[in-house]
Amino acid sequence: MARIDVVMPQMGESIAEGTLSRWLKQVGDQVKRDEPIFEISTDKVDAEIPAPSAGVLAEILVQEGETVEVQTVVARLETDAAGAGTEPALSAPPPAAPSPPQPPAPAVTSPAPPASPQPDARVKSAGSPPTPSSPERAVPTPARAPSPETDRRAGAEETFEERLTRKSTPLVRRMVEEHGLRLGEIPGSGLAGRVTKQDVLNYLESGKSASQTPAPTAGEAVAPVSRMSGPVVEPWPGDRVEPWSRIRKLTADHMVMSRQVSAHVNSVIEVDYSRVSALRAAKKSEYAERGVNLTFLAFIAKAVADALPRHPVLNAAVSGQSTIYRREVNLGVAVALDWGLIVPVIRHADGLSLLGMARAINDVAERARGKRLSPDEVQKGTFTITNPGVFGTLVGLPILNQPQSAILAVGAIEKRPSVVQTPDGSDALAIRTKGMLALSFDHRIVDGADADRFLAEVRGLLHEFPESAT
Numbered sequence: 001m002a003r004i005d006v007v008m009p010q011m012g013e014s015i016a017e018g019t020l021s022r023w024l025k026q027v028g029d030q031v032k033r034d035e036p037i038f039e040i041s042t043d044k045v046d047a048e049i050p051a052p053s054a055g056v057l058a059e060i061l062v063q064e065g066e067t068v069e070v071q072t073v074v075a076r077l078e079t080d081a082a083g084a085g086t087e088p089a090l091s092a093p094p095p096a097a098p099s100p101p102q103p104p105a106p107a108v109t110s111p112a113p114p115a116s117p118q119p120d121a122r123v124k125s126a127g128s129p130p131t132p133s134s135p136e137r138a139v140p141t142p143a144r145a146p147s148p149e150t151d152r153r154a155g156a157e158e159t160f161e162e163r164l165t166r167k168s169t170p171l172v173r174r175m176v177e178e179h180g181l182r183l184g185e186i187p188g189s190g191l192a193g194r195v196t197k198q199d200v201l202n203y204l205e206s207g208k209s210a211s212q213t214p215a216p217t218a219g220e221a222v223a224p225v226s227r228m229s230g231p232v233v234e235p236w237p238g239d240r241v242e243p244w245s246r247i248r249k250l251t252a253d254h255m256v257m258s259r260q261v262s263a264h265v266n267s268v269i270e271v272d273y274s275r276v277s278a279l280r281a282a283k284k285s286e287y288a289e290r291g292v293n294l295t296f297l298a299f300i301a302k303a304v305a306d307a308l309p310r311h312p313v314l315n316a317a318v319s320g321q322s323t324i325y326r327r328e329v330n331l332g333v334a335v336a337l338d339w340g341l342i343v344p345v346i347r348h349a350d351g352l353s354l355l356g357m358a359r360a361i362n363d364v365a366e367r368a369r370g371k372r373l374s375p376d377e378v379q380k381g382t383f384t385i386t387n388p389g390v391f392g393t394l395v396g397l398p399i400l401n402q403p404q405s406a407i408l409a410v411g412a413i414e415k416r417p418s419v420v421q422t423p424d425g426s427d428a429l430a431i432r433t434k435g436m437l438a439l440s441f442d443h444r445i446v447d448g449a450d451a452d453r454f455l456a457e458v459r460g461l462l463h464e465f466p467e468s469a470t
Contacts, residue, residue: 004053006075008040008068017196018042019067019246020074025057031077038074041246045342045375055079067198175200178257201249247340258402262318263443266397268436269455271462273299273413277433283470287358296413297333297387298358300437302469303461304408305329305349305357308383311454313446315382317403323445332381332401333361335368342368343401345381354470389413395436405446406454411436 008018018040025037036048037057058078062068172195176183179200186203188195235241244252276299287294308315312325329350332343344364346352352360367373383404388396389412396409413435420430437458441451 004077265443268438273433314406326382332384334386406441409438
């Protein structure tokens with residue numbers, strides 16, 4: 001028998017850590033190769049992680065809710081000798097680390113040695129049963145959390161704050177800046193004292209930032225206030241207290257940041273979907289035979305993707321005091337989940353037919369609910385569509401999905417009485433299929449006229465949707 005290490009995977013280039021949210025298998029369970037064994041949450045997406053080999057789950061090293069660096073060993077599988085060929089490469093670094101005469105081992109698994117030994121020591125010290133290798137893995141631990149004074153004495157060329165900044169992820173640096181904090185004042189639990197996103201959240205929850213940040217003087221700009229620094233609210237008898245999930249925390253951070261960063265303005269327009277409704281009724285069964293559910297959202301997304309190239313400021317982003325006009329049209333489609341909200345992205349949406357758009361929306365929504373999206377599929381969106389109307393909402397005014405300059409909310413589509421003009425020019429009441437489209441946009445770069453022209457074109461495309469496009 002041989003043992004195979006199961007590591008926290010690298011889920012995207014910018015992902016440096018992940019939270020192990022749930023174990024799908026327990027110690028002693030049989031697992032098949034590529035069978036999901038645990039779930040992780042990262043800064044971008046939730047995902048199920050498959051087993052690298054068939055065998056028995058012999059050891060769990062990271063418990064649910066713990067956040068660890070990528071390449072950290074989270075569990076071990078006991079498998080047959082066929083898998084032993086990869087075992088030495090995965091398990092050699094721990095004993096080789098304290099022994100200088102073995103340089104080849106780090107060269108074989110260059111990403112693994114720095115990441116796996118120290119998190120393992122931290123996890124084991126938190127309550128996992130000790131193993132013979134525990135003392136060896138614990139050796140580097142004391143150097144993992146240096147003090148500012150020690151760092152400054154060790155090298156005057158790079159300050160402790162600069163060193164932490166260099167080692168932190170872009171997300172952590174952004175959070176620290178938004179909340180008016182300094183990396184050096186936040187205790188780091190990551191590798192070599194690295195400050196993780198969870199460290200920042202814990203620090204904010206502790207209330208230390210509010211007490212340690214000096215009050216602004218008269219005329220001085222006030223730093224953004226954390227969502228955690230509001231009034232203290234105590235539960236009453238009979239209340240149910242439910243801690244936020246990771247995805248809820250990320251959503252909250254992102255929404256508060258977006259409100260603070262952008263000048264939000266909204267425009268609303270009414271759309272007559274009668275023609276779209278007739279086309280949908282005529283084509284729905286044909287699309288169903290191809291395995292595609294044809295929804296109103298597919299028509300709207302198609303019209304938006306076709307219109308955006310002619311309104312580039314709605315497909316743009318702010319960078320400092322410059323505007324980046326995106327060449328690609330990548331539509332984000334918000335998907336409501338039982339545990340939060342996620343926005344998978346449909347790349348190059350302006351090149352899709354109505355059938356392709358409908359199929360893409362069905363696909364990303366289904367995989368989002370099944371936690372099968374990759375991190376790349378929730379990044380690089382240039383414009384977002386959200387559909388609160390599916391729940392009966394007449395109109396919604398959403399918050400921008402940073403760093404995008406606009407987001408469109410689709411209101412409920414239903415039959416309503418409407419005034420129409422008859423062929424002889426007189427007015428009459430008729431039943432029409434109608435709904436609202438609401439556009440939230442960043443007034444720093446998008447003027448009201450730009451937004452309204454875009455909405456008018458989308459409405460026109462839906463009013464006169466060509467049958468040939470179906």
